[in-house]
Amino acid sequence: MRLPIRRSILLGALAVIMLPWAAPSGAAETYVEYAGNTNGPAAGKRVVLISGDEEYRSEETLPQLAKILAVRHGFDCTVLFAIDPTDGTINPNQSDNIPGLDRLMTADLMVVFTRFRDLPDEQMQHIADYVNSGRPIIGLRTATHAFNVPEGKSYSRWSFNSKEWEGGFGRQVLGETWISHYGHHGHESTLGLIEPSEADHPILRGIEDGDIWGPTDVYEVRLPLPENCRPLVWGQVLSGMSPSDPPVEGPKNNPMMPVAWTNSYQAENGTTARVFTTTMGAAPDFASAGLRRLLVNACYWTVGLEDVIPDKSDVDLVGEFAPTPFGFGGFKKGVFPRDHALH
Secondary structure, three states: OOOOOOHHHHHHHOOEEOOOOOOOOOOOOOEEEEOOOOOOOOOOOEEEEEEEOOOOOHHHHHHHHHHHHHHHHOOEEEEEOOEOOOOOOEOOOOOOOOOOHHHHHHOOEEEEEEOOEOOOHHHHHHHHHHHHHOOOEEEEHHHHHOEOOOOOOOOHHHOOOOOOOOOHHHHHHHOOOOOEEOOOOOOOOEEEEEOHHHOOOHHHOOOOOOOOEEOOOOEEOOOOOOOOOEEEEEEEEEOOOOOOOOEOOOHHHOOOEEEEEEEEEEOOOOOEEEEEEEOOOOOOHHHOHHHHHHHHHHHHHHOOOHHHOOOOOOOOOOOOOOOOOOOOOOOOOOOOHHHHOOO
16 A cells, blocks of 8 residues: 655645747646656656647647656656647647747657657757657657648658658668558557566566556557667557457557567667667556556656666556547647646
8 A cells, every 4th residue: 555645745645837839828738747756766857748749638648648758757748739830729730830849958758649640840840859868758649640841842852651761760760660550549458568578678567468458549660670679568459449348350469569579779879779669559448557557667768767667667647537529629628737736
């Protein structure tokens, strides 16, 4: 049983700092920060989590992940959102505006869960500078196709379909770009099976076959993954939308596709970054404690704290978490970053 955190520590851990945004008077702040529990093993490490996808509710997954990281483990977390400039609300369909990316300048870890973004140069510059610094990176679900920048623009090579930098950020940094759905989207869910040769990897500590499940489908990747990638979890395609449904028969499970892997990326400065990618992570997937544990462990591992990952990381939800079903057009309207504060 977890011991209660002293009130003074709890208040510090849950402190939410909202910074003003240069917008019309009365507009909401554009991001949210959670100060880490100073008694946590990761105290002092700074994580910037970048949301912005139209389909899988990254704007719900990442605040909950940040709360767990801050309250349970001590990471200082900043969550960024796609912001509608007309009213300051979170709008995942706003593909060209994620304020606050300058927070990456002091980050120890960048977590990306965006889809087909076309950001202005001044915002992309912060992401490029971070990646080129060789610091750790985690990509979730649609991060394999995080950017879609038209030809002729400064950062077009980062696009998922880039020919200049083959496969763009997804392929070059995370290990794969967008290929296709492998499971039947919305009809066949995903069960995670551990790669036996990686069972002792720190990211998999406390996780067994079947602990990871999500209603999103398996994404297709090209096998084998690039040589620096190490598959950790395979996605068994289930015949329905329940973790108890049997696997589908036939080629979808032979071969299975990896749904989580590590990569090492050599940055422009010669530094080799630790990278972790999972093609899971939609808000409904995040109801799975196994998936939450996978991501928490990955945060420790990427920043070099694998030695302090416990036998079973605490991934209890923090505050209310009622994930919205995935799908286009289904995001919660009228939500401001401040609405993700803990009260």
